[in-house]
Amino acid sequence: MSQNLEGQIAIITGGMRGIGLAIARRLHAEGAQIVIWDLAVDGWDSAENGFEPVLRQSVDVSSLASVEAAFAEVLERVGHVEILVNNAGINGPVVSSWEYPTEAWDKVIAIDLNGVFYCCRTAIPHMRERGYGRIVNIASMAGKDGVQYISAYSAAKAGVIAFTKAAAKELAQDGVLLNCVAPAMVETPLMAEMTQAHIDASKAKIPMGRFLKAEEVANMVTWIAGPECSFTTGFVFDLSGGRATY
Numbered sequence: 001m002s003q004n005l006e007g008q009i010a011i012i013t014g015g016m017r018g019i020g021l022a023i024a025r026r027l028h029a030e031g032a033q034i035v036i037w038d039l040a041v042d043g044w045d046s047a048e049n050g051f052e053p054v055l056r057q058s059v060d061v062s063s064l065a066s067v068e069a070a071f072a073e074v075l076e077r078v079g080h081v082e083i084l085v086n087n088a089g090i091n092g093p094v095v096s097s098w099e100y101p102t103e104a105w106d107k108v109i110a111i112d113l114n115g116v117f118y119c120c121r122t123a124i125p126h127m128r129e130r131g132y133g134r135i136v137n138i139a140s141m142a143g144k145d146g147v148q149y150i151s152a153y154s155a156a157k158a159g160v161i162a163f164t165k166a167a168a169k170e171l172a173q174d175g176v177l178l179n180c181v182a183p184a185m186v187e188t189p190l191m192a193e194m195t196q197a198h199i200d201a202s203k204a205k206i207p208m209g210r211f212l213k214a215e216e217v218a219n220m221v222t223w224i225a226g227p228e229c230s231f232t233t234g235f236v237f238d239l240s241g242g243r244a245t246y
């Protein structure tokens with residue numbers, strides 16, 4: 001599989017590490033120029049990461065003002081955006097829903113759901129105007145299944161899936177395609193927020209008996225983010241090692 005993304009600009013939120021970095025690396029290898037949005041963007045190591053982004057911007061996706069200012073700067077500096085990958089996200093605490101701290105609930109929804117909405121809301125008018133865009137939202141199997149003890153995360157990711165489907169229908173005739181991916185568990189720093197019991201239970205649910213690799217997410221996202229994905233919008237691409245049943 002190879003997508004020619006030469007001349008395209010891709011914004012990757014949460015691109016400094018983990019799945020976002022793997023996606024950025026792969027899109028760059030296919031020819032795209034990468035804009036990294038993350039809370040902190042210092043300490044980028046081009047040698048280790050294998051490429052140099054065209055821009056790195058400190059952005060909090062849970063703030064519409066922060067997203068709008070960063071997007072305006074992207075247009076000023078590089079002129080256009082073809083790809084937006086909404087990847088920034090947090091897990092939140094692993095705790096029963098009736099004990100879930102309300103501040104933690106608000107924070108998970110603010111970043112994992114509102115952040116996706118804010119970035120889409122900001123980028124879509126530009127993409128519509130140009131008649132081309134590919135938006136890939138990183139949801140989760142938790143958004144399809146509902147996973148015990150991470151109710152805020154499950155609710156946010158289910159929201160991302162439904163938002164993607166709704167907006168995709170609105171944009172179906174505009175050349176702007178929105179899809180999401182629903183990965184099972186990947187070994188990334190996000191795991192630090194989880195308990196060992198939660199990690200073990202997640203692995204046990206995967207028929208392939210192993211965790212997903214960030215590079216495998218990147219492979220799938222690269223196809224969805226390119227021109228070869230031309231008749232699929234509002235879809236949830238699973239990366240579940242056989243776990244997903246619908």
Ligand SMILES: NC(=O)c1ccc[n+]([C@@H]2O[C@H](COP(=O)([O-])OP(=O)(O)OC[C@H]3O[C@@H](n4cnc5c(N)ncnc54)[C@H](O)[C@@H]3O)[C@@H](O)[C@H]2O)c1
Pocket residue numbers: 013014015016017018019020037038039040059060061062086087088089090091111115138139140141182183184185186187188189190191
């Ligand atoms: N790791 C998994 O098992 C797994 C499984 C399914 C889905 N996902 C999803 O994949 C995405 C990436 O996860 P990851 O495992 O690479 O996590 P990670 O914690 O390794 O990386 C997340 C990145 O997002 C950034 N970020 C957090 N809050 C932000 C904010 N408000 N604004 C901008 N950037 C912010 C972080 O600084 C970090 O660089 C998340 O949306 C996550 O929910 C992860």
